Amino acid sequence: MEEWFHALGNSVDTIILADWLSARLDRTAAEPMYRQVLELMQQAILTGQLAPGTKLPSSRTLAIDLGIARNTVLHVYDQLTAEGYVNSTTGSGTYVADTAPRDGAAKKAKAGETKAPCTISRRGARLIAQAGVSPKQWGAFMPGVPDVAEFPARTWSRLQARLWKRASPDLLTYAPGGGYRPLRRALSDYLRVARSVKCQPDQIIITTGIHQSIDLAVRLLADFGDRAWVEDPCYWGARSVLQSSGLTLVPIPVDEEGLNPAARDMIEPPRIALVTPSHQYPLGMVMSLARRRALLEFARQHKVWIIEDDYDSEFRYGSRPLSSLQGLDDAGQVIYVGSLGKMLYPGLRMGYMVVPEELVDTFRIGVAELYREGQLMQQAVLTEFILDGHLTSHVRRMRGLYGERRELLINAIRARFGDTLAVRGDEAGLHFVLELPQFVDDRAVAADALAAGVVTRPLVNYFMNRDEALRGLMLGYACVPNDQIAPHFATLADVMEQTIPLVVSA
Numbered sequence: 001m002e003e004w005f006h007a008l009g010n011s012v013d014t015i016i017l018a019d020w021l022s023a024r025l026d027r028t029a030a031e032p033m034y035r036q037v038l039e040l041m042q043q044a045i046l047t048g049q050l051a052p053g054t055k056l057p058s059s060r061t062l063a064i065d066l067g068i069a070r071n072t073v074l075h076v077y078d079q080l081t082a083e084g085y086v087n088s089t090t091g092s093g094t095y096v097a098d099t100a101p102r103d104g105a106a107k108k109a110k111a112g113e114t115k116a117p118c119t120i121s122r123r124g125a126r127l128i129a130q131a132g133v134s135p136k137q138w139g140a141f142m143p144g145v146p147d148v149a150e151f152p153a154r155t156w157s158r159l160q161a162r163l164w165k166r167a168s169p170d171l172l173t174y175a176p177g178g179g180y181r182p183l184r185r186a187l188s189d190y191l192r193v194a195r196s197v198k199c200q201p202d203q204i205i206i207t208t209g210i211h212q213s214i215d216l217a218v219r220l221l222a223d224f225g226d227r228a229w230v231e232d233p234c235y236w237g238a239r240s241v242l243q244s245s246g247l248t249l250v251p252i253p254v255d256e257e258g259l260n261p262a263a264r265d266m267i268e269p270p271r272i273a274l275v276t277p278s279h280q281y282p283l284g285m286v287m288s289l290a291r292r293r294a295l296l297e298f299a300r301q302h303k304v305w306i307i308e309d310d311y312d313s314e315f316r317y318g319s320r321p322l323s324s325l326q327g328l329d330d331a332g333q334v335i336y337v338g339s340l341g342k343m344l345y346p347g348l349r350m351g352y353m354v355v356p357e358e359l360v361d362t363f364r365i366g367v368a369e370l371y372r373e374g375q376l377m378q379q380a381v382l383t384e385f386i387l388d389g390h391l392t393s394h395v396r397r398m399r400g401l402y403g404e405r406r407e408l409l410i411n412a413i414r415a416r417f418g419d420t421l422a423v424r425g426d427e428a429g430l431h432f433v434l435e436l437p438q439f440v441d442d443r444a445v446a447a448d449a450l451a452a453g454v455v456t457r458p459l460v461n462y463f464m465n466r467d468e469a470l471r472g473l474m475l476g477y478a479c480v481p482n483d484q485i486a487p488h489f490a491t492l493a494d495v496m497e498q499t500i501p502l503v504v505s506a
């Protein structure tokens with residue numbers, strides 16, 4: 001058959017083409033005949049079975065031989081013409097077009113003469129090599145994930161259904177730069193009260209989350225090669241965004257008072273400083289007031305942009321959430337970024353940033369220009385959710401639940417290991433750190449735990465300066481149902497006892 005297609009040279013025998021097509025058509029399939037014939041003809045042309053220059057049978061003849069409507073064949077020919085597979089000349093007929101690559105590259109590749117070079121960029125290669133993202137995003141003891149099963153889905157879907165009934169074009173088109181205005185108003189009220197953030201609705205920019213907020217801030221405020229201070233250790237995602245934007249990262253150690261730059265770090269001020277003052281990620285300390293003031297003063301003097309990542313401050317156990325760094329900033333140097341991912345559910349992909357007044361237009365235009373935002377319907381649902389009081393009550397309820405889970409996990413640790421292993425950073429958030437002795441390879445422990453079905457993150461992975469890295473396991477408790485905490489910890493503890501010789505049960 002294939003030889004026959006070629007052998008005919010200038011025109012194809014209608015019967016043979018019709019037989020070839022018929023053998024492949026599924027006349028009982030749901031897929032329309034037009035689509036099936038079109039795809040088969042395209043395939044025959046791309047593989048060279050129908051060679052360039054071949055004259056196709058008339059639509060009437062092919063339709064008769066295939067036993068299908070002539071209109072169907074006409075549609076197929078029209079589509080083939082529109083997509084460049086064939087050329088039609090009125091009165092003369094329809095000919096297969098020459099679609100082979102012009103530069104002979106295909107022939108060379110076929111002959112093995114050239115092999116496409118791997119064109120990944122250096123920053124792309126570094127991003128992939130240092131990737132921190134886990135293949136598993138749910139289950140015991142995944143850090144940073146709230147209990148999505150507790151999300152008030154019925155309330156959300158009720159609000160959503162109500163809004164869809166009166167969906168107007170301005171909710172279904174692209175978002176105006178900055179996002180849905182009523183949401184920006186609701187969030188500014190919320191942030192003023194809950195986080196002592198000083199802002200007007202205009203200063204709020206809705207994004208798809210903290211990753212995007214940092215990306216946007218860096219693109220608008222820093223240039224390739226600029227220096228960025230990052231806490232060491234820090235969140236791998238923030239590090240990846242900064243690094244792949246071409247910034248030079250300067251790891252700054254943290255101590256019990258938070259970011260602790262040495263005198264030599266100050267000599268060459270960075271363009272950007274990314275900090276987690278309310279709950280250092282991943283170790284959990286709070287930046288002291290003295291350090292906050294020192295950082296703000298340094299930023300004011302040297303025109304450093306501070307990005308305040310306030311990712312999970314709503315969940316503070318035993319005391320009220322702490323005030324933001326932004327609330328202390330009188331010089332307009334702080335870009336505050338937050339997320340609804342931890343309060344509601346991560347897959348919502350919604351976050352916000354609060355930018356200094358003088359940058360409002362820059363960010364509104366920037367966000368629209370770079371990401372062409374949408375999701376106004378979701379934003380409208382969220383607005384109603386907030387205004388009806390559901391956000392506050394859900395966060396309050398989750399704070400109680402996560403507090404219980406945190407305690408259950410600490411109790412399980414104490415019951416098994418007594419006080420041999422310290423717990424760090426458990427006053428707030430969705431995770432804490434279980435410290436391990438310095439000689440322990442925490443990556444190996446985490447790998448063995450994963451093989452046993454328990455997710456943990458090795459602390460060493462969060463450090464840029466690996467010589468100074470503490471060893472430990474990040475344990476997220478928020479997404480684990482109360483009754484599963486002890487059994488899962490028992491599995492993890494068994495792994496730990498096997499891999500860490502000196503860790504013995506209490």
Ligand SMILES: Cc1ncc(COP(=O)(O)O)c(C=O)c1O
Pocket residue numbers: 143144208209210211212235237238276281309311338339340341346350351
């Ligand atoms: C410190 C920190 N910042 C930001 C994020 C991500 O936020 P988002 O999901 O809004 O991009 C995380 C997620 O775990 C985090 O731990």
